[in-house]
Amino acid sequence: MRNSNGSGQPNEQREGPVTLRHKAIRHTTADQRLLDSRLRADWKTKDAWRALRILSEFVEGFDTMADLPPAVSVFGSARSKPGSPECVMAEELGAALARSGYAVITGGGPGVMEAANKGASEAGGLSIGLGIELPFEQGLNEFIDIGIDFRYFFARKTMFVKYAQAFAVLPGGFGTMDELFEALTLVQTRKVTRFPVVLMGRDYWRGLLDWMEKTMAGGGKISPLDLDLICLTDDVSEAVRHIIEADAAIVAEQEAAERAAAERLAKDAGTGD
Numbered sequence: 001m002r003n004s005n006g007s008g009q010p011n012e013q014r015e016g017p018v019t020l021r022h023k024a025i026r027h028t029t030a031d032q033r034l035l036d037s038r039l040r041a042d043w044k045t046k047d048a049w050r051a052l053r054i055l056s057e058f059v060e061g062f063d064t065m066a067d068l069p070p071a072v073s074v075f076g077s078a079r080s081k082p083g084s085p086e087c088v089m090a091e092e093l094g095a096a097l098a099r100s101g102y103a104v105i106t107g108g109g110p111g112v113m114e115a116a117n118k119g120a121s122e123a124g125g126l127s128i129g130l131g132i133e134l135p136f137e138q139g140l141n142e143f144i145d146i147g148i149d150f151r152y153f154f155a156r157k158t159m160f161v162k163y164a165q166a167f168a169v170l171p172g173g174f175g176t177m178d179e180l181f182e183a184l185t186l187v188q189t190r191k192v193t194r195f196p197v198v199l200m201g202r203d204y205w206r207g208l209l210d211w212m213e214k215t216m217a218g219g220g221k222i223s224p225l226d227l228d229l230i231c232l233t234d235d236v237s238e239a240v241r242h243i244i245e246a247d248a249a250i251v252a253e254q255e256a257a258e259r260a261a262a263e264r265l266a267k268d269a270g271t272g273d
């Protein structure tokens, strides 16, 4: 939904290729209708169709994102104001990533997302926004070269992970925490190849990291090694260097694994196994 008309009500709603205006606007989102257990009566008739709609989001996303160069997903608050310390940092980070050859993927919204897209775009990089249908959504920010609007959070989240070499997470609220912890869980459970997670903003993250070290790791709820996944910094150059080095290390590991597999095959062929 976009552009409130002053009454706080949006005057236009986009649902995939469909635009709804005026009395046709629905005051719920696709995610809300899918997840609302009070709509149980609809499950039999509507969920099978929803599955096709969900599939179409994956098809559209895979098709569009497959052509990207190496990319970094940047997360952070939708509420930060332009010129705030985290927006300044996001803009510098977007620009530095672009100069190092990375495309920048964000949630396509305002605040930190917009700042990262702006930095990337103005530095000549490729700037991508994966928008999400929200009851108060404002549309994709103006610094996006490739934008995709998703109805379903989980389809959109797949794209952030699948097409990024690293995650950079700036100060943010629940949405940002969700994205951070999803990344850490995927790496911890080896659902994705180990990839770097950079937390930017030492003061903002210190309390959470201390709690993770003392309470989570101290209480045996995570392994202390899980915290090695995270790089904490205020320095944009250090963040980008960390991403480049981790990226190179992962590529080297993968190449070594492929070489070892090829050598095993050759050896087995030689011994007739």
Ligand SMILES: C/C(=C\CNc1ncnc2c1ncn2[C@@H]1O[C@H](COP(=O)(O)O)[C@@H](O)[C@H]1O)CO
Residues within 6 Å of the ligand: 074, 075, 076, 077, 078, 079, 106, 107, 108, 109, 110, 113, 131, 132, 134, 136, 137, 138, 171, 172, 173, 174, 175, 176, 177, 179
């Ligand atoms: C809150 C406002 C607008 C929300 N618009 C969003 N557009 C796109 N993506 C969003 C939006 N809000 C949250 N996200 C996702 O979560 C992260 C930020 O959430 P947080 O709670 O603000 O930390 C972000 O990385 C997005 O992927 C009004 O201006």
